[in-house]
Amino acid sequence: MAASVSLFGYWASPFTLRIKWALKLKGIQYEYIEEDLPNKSPLLLQYNPVHKKIPVLVHEGKPLAESLVIMEYIDEVWKESPLLPQDPYGRAKARFWSNFADDKCVPSVMRTFVAEGEDKEKAAEEAREHLKTLESGLEGKQLFGGEKINFVDVAVGWIGIWARIVEKIADVNLIDAKTMPLLDAWFAKFLELPTIKECVPPWDKLLEHNRGFRNILTYAAT
């Protein structure tokens, strides 16, 4: 009997997208449950009482939360198309860059998204610095995994989409092809891969959703 895998997610959530990518790359069949975030299901709250967030992966009845934790779990259970390298130093570097993206790139892009005027320019500058640092993690390679996608590509690649959305909505420059040519090329290459591209929601839907999201955030701040 096939083991059962369910993913609780939200269509516009990049953290859900990471998990969809990981599952697809490994060829894992799963049931997808779309959560209505303003009205989270009792099941979600039961599965993730600590953070009450998506994504949540349930495997053989056992729930897991936090997308990077879920990704490592998926990689350990389904050993084909490994995402993390075998050697401990390579694994440590992969974890480091994935955490760096979440700790530094994501919040600074978010701050740029909601800021206005001078604050926006300052936030964009900080975000560009972090993106430039992220570029150094590529070590001149086309993908973090070299010839093939690896853990970091899957964990961080979504920023390429979201940064462009923020650029469009907030009218800022984040991924600068002149100052970050490798990063720019990496996002382009990664997001064009068929398996990756298939899972990404339509651009205009994401744009519309994020415009609305920005209105909520900026209204809430006043």
Next chain:
Amino acid sequence: MSKGEEVVLLDFWASPFCMRVKIALGEKGVTFESREEDLFGGKSELLLKSNPIYQKVPVFLHNGKPLCESSVIVSYIDETWASPALLPPCTYGRAQARFLADYIDQKLFDAVRNVAMSKGEATEAAKKELIEILKVVDGSLGDKDFFGGKTFGFIDIIAIPFTSWFLAAEKMGNFQVEAEFPKVSGWIKRCMQRESVAKIIPDPEKIYEFVLMFRKKNGID
């Protein structure tokens, strides 16, 4: 330890993040050289070169190859020196451990430090936050001896260093971890019986003195 292995830790005595690494190495029986950084006077060139992104301790150098971020380092230590295993053998157990480590990383130290380094109303608010977080930690521990069950392991190493900062938070926040969280308190005592922990965790009174000095230096007091 095999011939020709060079293990260096760029360290700071009061940093709970550095303590994690030292305890993990102690558990594995790995000999290492600890180099104390002068965080206030001037960070060493090796630190700035090895960790240009964050410029923080701990930095772990194994045969010259640098790693930073303490949870990443502890995982590396566990994977490089296999015995005794710090993470549980089953995949789901490992994922649960990583989840809790992530929670502790995101929440616990900031909460403890906020209580220790704040004043007046801010301390009350910080204390409430810390208590909520300790409830989660307490719930995860339950009636077990250690977070992983009967054996000392990954989460214990991740969490125990913060307890050296509890006294400072208790004095500033006017509360007692032992009274509010007897299970956590029992766990602390059990951990402190291990040589790898007892050797490394500083006297909480010394941390409290450090906090007082830091508060004065930064105009909080």
